[in-house]
Amino acid sequence: MDIQYDLSAAELLKILGYSQPAGRDFLEELKREKQIPLPLVYTEFMELAWQCPLFATSNLWTGAAVPWMYYDELQEYVDDLNANQKTVNSRNRYYPFVHTPREEWPGLAGDYLLIGSDFSGGGASFGLRKEDLGQDDPPLYWRHERDPIAKWREDKQSLSGFLLEVLWNVLGGANYDTAERALEQAGWRFEEYFDPQKDDWVASKAVLKQHGILYSSLKRYKCDEGGKVFGCYDRDLNAVFVGTLSDGEIDLYAINRVESEKILLDIDDYDRPEEES
Secondary structure, X not given: OOEEOOOOHHHHHHHOOOOOOOOHHHHHHHHHHHOOOOOHHHHHHHXXXXXXXXXXXOOEOOOOOOOEEHHHHHHHHHHXXXXXXXXXXXXXXXXXXHOOOHHHHHHOOOOEEXXXXXXXXXXXXXXXXXXXXXXXXXXXXXXXXXXXXXXXXXXXXXXXXXXXXXXXXXXXXXXXXXXXXXXXXXXXXXXXXXXXXXXXXXXXXXXXXXXXXXXXXXXXXXXXXXXXXXXXXEOOOOEEEEEEEEOOEEEEEEEEEXXXXXXXXXXXXXXXXXXXX
């Protein structure tokens, strides 16, 4: 078995059939309009992910919402305050920005390219520092809506790690079945491992090993539903394995073509022999 553990998010999208650079024109326009470079990792991924149905309900902005600069967001708040002639006292978080020319804002807060958001635990934004945009794979930052305007926290992951985390969460069905529905329409099949002895959809490290997957080689990412999410690709079977780990239990899925043989038996496969007898 030829198991790959270190695919990039862009490589994984190509395996699933999303290989057309649909976002190229948008990215070029974004660079021209904002006068910024874009990281290589972001460009390679977003060319494929732009308007991709897999991400319709994800934390990543791929068309329904579009990337923009943090200063533009702050400018909207300032313009709204000025348009409504609201009196802004010194305790208002936007007070310094209302009374400071935009060209002097770098002295108040850094600028970021906003690329996603998460509203599951209150509003949080994900962004890349403007001064890091020339790097191939820059650090990712995030900010909660309750944080001070200038407070951005560096995420433990690189941009490439963040994109993989988003994609594995999408494929693992975290919160939504968006990816399953989109991929089934494109000729893929989702199989969920079922243990007939436990009468439950729970796998184990031993089950992973049976399919040639080394648990120690899997990179684990934060799952949007809690716990961890992981994945890998079996080149021989042309199958993507994705799973979640929570409280010591593993939920395992195989994503493979409908015309190929099944990899994981589900509850219907175990029931069928009894029905035939």
